[in-house]
Amino acid sequence: MYNGKKISLAVIRRLPRYYRYLSDLIISGAKRISSKELSERMGITASQIRQDLNCFGGFGQQGYGYNIESLFAEIANILGVNKKFNTIIIGAGNMGQALANYENFVKRGFNLSGIFDVDPELFGKRIKDIVIMDYNKIEEFFRLNQVDIAILTIPYEYTREIADKVARLGVRGIWNFSPMDLKLPYDVEIENVHLSDSLMVLGYKLSSRGNR
Amino acid sequence: MYNGKKISLAVIRRLPRYYRYLSDLIISGAKRISSKELSERMGITASQIRQDLNCFGGFGQQGYGYNIESLFAEIANILGVNKKFNTIIIGAGNMGQALANYENFVKRGFNLSGIFDVDPELFGKRIKDIVIMDYNKIEEFFRLNQVDIAILTIPYEYTREIADKVARLGVRGIWNFSPMDLKLPYDVEIENVHLSDSLMVLGYKLSSRGNR
DNA sequence: TAGATTGTTAATCGATTAACAATC
DNA sequence: TAGATTGTTAATCGATTAACAATC
Numbered sequence: 186m187y188n189g190k191k192i193s194l195a196v197i198r199r200l201p202r203y204y205r206y207l208s209d210l211i212i213s214g215a216k217r218i219s220s221k222e223l224s225e226r227m228g229i230t231a232s233q234i235r236q237d238l239n240c241f242g243g244f245g246q247q248g249y250g251y252n253i254e255s256l257f258a259e260i261a262n263i264l265g266v267n268k269k270f271n272t273i274i275i276g277a278g279n280m281g282q283a284l285a286n287y288e289n290f291v292k293r294g295f296n297l298s299g300i301f302d303v304d305p306e307l308f309g310k311r312i313k314d315i316v317i318m319d320y321n322k323i324e325e326f327f328r329l330n331q332v333d334i335a336i337l338t339i340p341y342e343y344t345r346e347i348a349d350k351v352a353r354l355g356v357r358g359i360w361n362f363s364p365m366d367l368k369l370p371y372d373v374e375i376e377n378v379h380l381s382d383s384l385m386v387l388g389y390k391l392s393s394r395g396n397r
Numbered sequence: 398m399y400n401g402k403k404i405s406l407a408v409i410r411r412l413p414r415y416y417r418y419l420s421d422l423i424i425s426g427a428k429r430i431s432s433k434e435l436s437e438r439m440g441i442t443a444s445q446i447r448q449d450l451n452c453f454g455g456f457g458q459q460g461y462g463y464n465i466e467s468l469f470a471e472i473a474n475i476l477g478v479n480k481k482f483n484t485i486i487i488g489a490g491n492m493g494q495a496l497a498n499y500e501n502f503v504k505r506g507f508n509l510s511g512i513f514d515v516d517p518e519l520f521g522k523r524i525k526d527i528v529i530m531d532y533n534k535i536e537e538f539f540r541l542n543q544v545d546i547a548i549l550t551i552p553y554e555y556t557r558e559i560a561d562k563v564a565r566l567g568v569r570g571i572w573n574f575s576p577m578d579l580k581l582p583y584d585v586e587i588e589n590v591h592l593s594d595s596l597m598v599l600g601y602k603l604s605s606r607g608n609r
Numbered sequence: 610t611a612g613a614t615t616g617t618t619a620a621t622c623g624a625t626t627a628a629c630a631a632t633c
Numbered sequence: 634t635a636g637a638t639t640g641t642t643a644a645t646c647g648a649t650t651a652a653c654a655a656t657c
Binding site: 279 | 409410412413414416417439440475476477478480482490491492494495498499501502505506507545546569570572576577578580586588590591592593594595596597598599600601602603604605
């Protein structure tokens, strides 16, 4: 499927947007769309859309455009939406619990199989059928279960240590919510969600208004 | 403070990272740092650091480097960390409640002054001294309070309508957690946190491993 | 077939990196 | 002063946009 030339992260990060717009188009009942029309909806150039898609294959047809349903399926496939990932959450605080309840999660193939914390008060509490477990028993859990992804919703100061541990235990990916740039010496894919960074950028945008 | 030439969003999005690294350096007790040393810690080039900082001013000193504390203060100032923003949360579901409890929030000048939902079961419930209120009374709230920022943690289908409403009521910024690209015909700054996009990018990284 | 729209190459633009004179 | 390191200009690199031949 992939032809060797490496695809830039800028392109990858646009794929979920295409996925969303195509999903909406399917719901609207449309069958085909041209790069031009899609570009107008999305506020990007038609050229960029064609370039992006052609990183992965020639999904369109000259004179016609793109079949929405099949393009959607192609992008879903590229993103691995049809794949299943066994996922655990470490840190059952507010954010951890919010994510555990997050609907889109399972819909996108992320199967929650465990929640861990160090607070004994939380042990045994259920979130969506998943019992919160003692973090100190996580090694045992890894021995008995295949875990693909660890979601880290833990305080800053524990992040490095816990990321290191799950990496050694064999996770393939980490979704990190701590305001820390993880660098692991392992072959683990990391995706950061730096909420405080995002908030500060909003603060900047507001502070600097009128000066631009 | 700003000298007219416009600063790219790429630079702005790096500022919170500088802020974090400088904060850590202060805690470590260091007094000065060169762009070279900081570049090694952050994994970017010294050249980029100097270019970035010089968008805002000459904060360093030849032969010496940068005074950590004063550089930190400059960046804090650029980001508007010292400013106060009156903030409300709309949508008191899991994510809304998690954000309401979010510590960094107040620390960065975002003062939570209201939480709204449509579910009567939630009315009156307190999160950190803030009572959850009826969304249908939000216009009254705006009449009595200055609101700078609205945080939207609401289902996809209501996002457009509610964003439009708070924009008309006069918010200056929106922190949007819905998987939707808001386009408002008002002078409102928008910062999106597309969690499902981020998750899908992680899915891509895992699916495509070995093919790159 | 004629019109439309892609896939793809070429041109442009912007961002990153390198180099070095200025200067602490 | 000599050494170090900035601020800034120039070179490079990569990403976006434009153009157009291929083709449905």
